[in-house]
Amino acid sequence: MSLPRATVRVTPDRSVFTGETVTLKCEIEDQYRSLNWRYLWYKNTTKVFNSGRYTLNRDSLTIRGVTESDQDEFRCSTGIHGRPQTLQSSSAAYLTVKGSKPKLTSNTEGSVLTGNTVTLKCHIDHWSTEWKFYWYNNTQNTEKTTTATNSYTIHSVKVSDGGQYWCRAGRGKPDYYTDYSDGLWINVTESPKPVVSVDPDKQLFRGETVTLRCDIQDTGDTEWTYSWTVKKTNNRNIITQCNTQECKINNIQPTDSGKYTCRGKIREQNTEMSDAVTLTVSSGEFICLFIIISVKR
Incomplete structure (x- = not known):
């Protein structure tokens, strides 16, 4: 019998951040799942065992607290118990591990005048709709707001909106959070009010x-x-x-x-x-x- 070749599915993503938990699952076509499969896992060419941050659970491999040393190719080998000759390897899934510190930027430079709009952006690599972004002002102890995108807009800013801002991102259940960004200062100053003068006069004649x-x-x-x-x-x-x-x-x-x-x-x-x-x-x-x-x- 010609056995199907397994594929590796990675959750939450093949591109993850340091400290995150990632699960690799060895998947076989539905019509063959009733067979008595056995699974082996390899990191590059090295066999993976239950140890420390690595947990094997039949057809899955979970890595907790991912570090940059986990960046590599992973594959599973599948076979039927009692039939060692049936063992075959899946295609490789490459796991990319990135630093987890986002970068916070603003659309303004220098002081912001009251009444204007400020847009902050929290930059992380390869973010998608599963991410949420958390925004902090003057202290990291209390969230100012949460957004579904990596931007946060303050309309008609007031002097009280000034101060230091941070952001971080999170995804998954239980939630994984990136590090905090570096702090970014937003200085808000009162907008000046222009004065109009007229020469020679406000009362005028044609011409x-x-x-x-x-x-x-x-x-x-x-x-x-x-x-x-x-x-x-x-x-x-x-x-x-x-x-x-x-x-x-x-x-x-x-x-x-x-x-x-x-x-x-x-x-x-x-x-x-x-x-x-x-x-x-x-x-x-x-x-x-x-x-x-x-x-x-």
């Missing part, structure tokens, strides 16, 4: 030139970019073409009337929106009419 200036005080930064928004009388917000600190409007028209605001941006972070400055542009026709009436008199 005049007006310059609006967006000033951000007491930051010491010179790399700001700027955006300007005008709210029309119909409450429609329009982003203007101005993208510099000074927004100059030549030959202004009544249609340019509205409430103007600005905000600054640096390192992909926005400041607060300034208070609105209202520009009112008159057509000047009533002046001409007044002059004509005065002359006729």
Whole structure:
């Protein structure tokens, strides 16, 4: 009788982390499982026995507290009791063992301005949907939150969100946890509020030139970019073409009337929106009419 060749299935994965528990199972096609099989296990060419971290249980081999020395090829040999000539080897399953310390990164550099979004990422090799990620802030004793993916986002950050963060990952039953990442500092500072000034005046006549200036005080930064928004009388917000600190409007028209605001941006972070400055542009026709009436008199 030609016997089937066994295959080796590895749980949780062929790529595991130091300290994790891994189980290798020698699987034979269903129609042959009723036979009186015997199993032998080999690490590379060395026979494996019950010892220390290695536990043999008929068709399975469990390795507890995996170390880098366990990285190797594993195979099982199967045969029928009383028929030594039937012994044959499975294909090899290569077990990869990696260090278990994740790397924590952030989408921000330097200080984060309040009101912005911070995204942290916990990087481990070959993670999949079976992993959960655990996040810690200021102390490793209490989890801040748990996520099903390797990213954690803090929306509209506050000063109180600042501090040191760590992450680690876990999977399996019972849970296996990686080491903690190194700590990562997130510094949150109050977002400055720009102030808009107008030259020559907020009350204007058609055809005049007006310059609006967006000033951000007491930051010491010179790399700001700027955006300007005008709210029309119909409450429609329009982003203007101005993208510099000074927004100059030549030959202004009544249609340019509205409430103007600005905000600054640096390192992909926005400041607060300034208070609105209202520009009112008159057509000047009533002046001409007044002059004509005065002359006729």
